[in-house]
Amino acid sequence: MDLQDQLKNLFPEHKPEKEEKPKEKSTIWLQDDPIICKYEKRKGKPITILEGYTGATSDFKKLAKEIKTKFSVGGSFKDDKIIIQGDLRDKIMELLKEKGFAVKRVGG
Template sequence: MDLQDQLKKLFPEHEPETPENVDEGSDIWLQDDPIICKYEKRKGKPITILEGYNGATEDFKLLAKELKTKLSVGGSFKDDKIIIQGDYRDKIMQILKEKGFNVKRVGG
């Protein structure tokens, strides 16, 4: 017996709310030009850099926050670039393609 069944027994007249079809990435503007995903080493540590987004800065910041959360890594947003700690090019490209972005891998 899972949690849903237990809750139905406790509250038989309750109708669970169904969230409307809300996509987290739906409010982020998708561009035609590809986002450039490249790999660098700074002070001997690998980083992944995303650049080339020409939408609103706030949208790019939201995208940076979402990527850092999904990958459980640190990073920052500086000078219209997303900097992610570590080499996560393949995972980032997969996430962005699922959201509908065009992504171009540069270097290595």
């Protein structure tokens, strides 16, 4: 007998309420044009590059920091591009789609 059954026995008239998680409101400006996610090799090492964001630079830097901490990877922000170490295109694209961004995959 699990906890739910025990509670139903103790309180037969009680109807449990379904808890809804509030959607996370993104503070980052979402654009209509897709962010370009591409793969390159520099000095023999794979990197993922995100470019094409037209919002504020500070928002793009916040996004870069969030990606680096979420996936525990190194990276940098240079010339309005986020450069992430490793080939993480699929994971990054999934994260950006969850946030509401349109993403376009380039290069393979």
